[in-house]
């Protein structure tokens with residue numbers, strides 16, 4: 916699974932709280948994926964973060 920954050924992110928921080936293994940708020944105040952490939956044990960959390968992002972800025976595939 917891969918995860919990306921698009922330009923719609925408003926920097927709310929939810930994804931970092933839900934799945935800190937994959938998402939972090941960067942110096943620009945928006946989230947980014949910190950890994951290319953989502954670790955297998957973080958896939959459920961990454962999907963949950965994508966489902967719950969208030970602006971649907973997270974894409975997982």
Ligand code: SF4
Pocket residue numbers: 920923924925926927928929930931938945946964967968969970971972973
């Ligand atoms: S949950 Fe969505 S809007 Fe909030 S920081 Fe993460 S990607 Fe950005």
